[in-house]
Amino acid sequence: MPKRQLVLIGASAGWMLPSRWLQQFEEVHAWDIDPLAAPLFRWRHARALSRQGTKLHFHTGDGLAQLADTLQRMPEAFYWFDNVLGQLRFIAPAPNPHVPHDPLKATTRRLQALQKTLSGVAWGSVHDRMSGAKLPDTPCPPPHHTHAGLAMETPEAQAWLQQIGALSPWLDHLTEPVFPPGTPVQFTAWPFKPDYAHWLEMGWIPARSSGRASL
Ligand SMILES: C[S@@+](CC[C@H](N)C(=O)[O-])C[C@H]1O[C@@H](n2cnc3c(N)ncnc32)[C@H](O)[C@@H]1O
Numbered sequence: 001m002p003k004r005q006l007v008l009i010g011a012s013a014g015w016m017l018p019s020r021w022l023q024q025f026e027e028v029h030a031w032d033i034d035p036l037a038a039p040l041f042r043w044r045h046a047r048a049l050s051r052q053g054t055k056l057h058f059h060t061g062d063g064l065a066q067l068a069d070t071l072q073r074m075p076e077a078f079y080w081f082d083n084v085l086g087q088l089r090f091i092a093p094a095p096n097p098h099v100p101h102d103p104l105k106a107t108t109r110r111l112q113a114l115q116k117t118l119s120g121v122a123w124g125s126v127h128d129r130m131s132g133a134k135l136p137d138t139p140c141p142p143p144h145h146t147h148a149g150l151a152m153e154t155p156e157a158q159a160w161l162q163q164i165g166a167l168s169p170w171l172d173h174l175t176e177p178v179f180p181p182g183t184p185v186q187f188t189a190w191p192f193k194p195d196y197a198h199w200l201e202m203g204w205i206p207a208r209s210s211g212r213a214s215l
Helices: 037-052 067-073 085-090 103-117 155-164
Strands: 005-009 027-032 055-060 078-082 122-133 144-147 184-193 196-205
Touching (some): 027 037, 037 055, 067 103, 085 122, 144 155, 155 184, 155 196
Parallel strands (some): 005 027, 005 078, 078 122
Antiparallel strands (some): 122 196, 144 184
């Protein structure tokens, strides 16, 4: 994993990230569309980063819309999507007048296209795969290590949902095609609120030796 530059998309206040992990990098370039994210992120992490000599650049704006530009400027960085890709289905993309409008298909296509956009750079993501109600008093299972591309109707995915105590119907966050099939991933059950859980998937991919991102 590159250690010089981190590009962090969907940073929010960095609630999920320990300062110690961020301190590994010489520069952190964080993005969030929410104007409150930058002051909260600085409040949580700026002192620790400055102590370590890590430079923090916080960008308030759409980090996904700016991704191609960022990749060109920082092809050696590590790109981390921090619990943001599972939210894309809630943000309707602008309709294309030449294509019948289907926001869910458009989100799936957008998520699939990321692999190509990011090919050549080191990147990773933690994102929601599914979420929903669960049986009361079912303890969350320990993390499950597997490979990306697991469809929810497969016996392995169904067994995982059963372990969480998922009560149908669950919401599909459309992130099944984020990672290239076969990428090692970890599933984690996150007790989001009483009797309600999220299935998180996380993984990362080293930069290919060919080096540059294809845009
Ligand atoms: C679930 S929160 C992420 C939590 C965060 N990683 C943490 O550790 O606290 C998702 C964040 O992504 C941000 N977001 C959504 N779309 C974005 C985009 N296109 N570019 C940058 N940030 C975005 C939201 O404003 C929100 O703060």
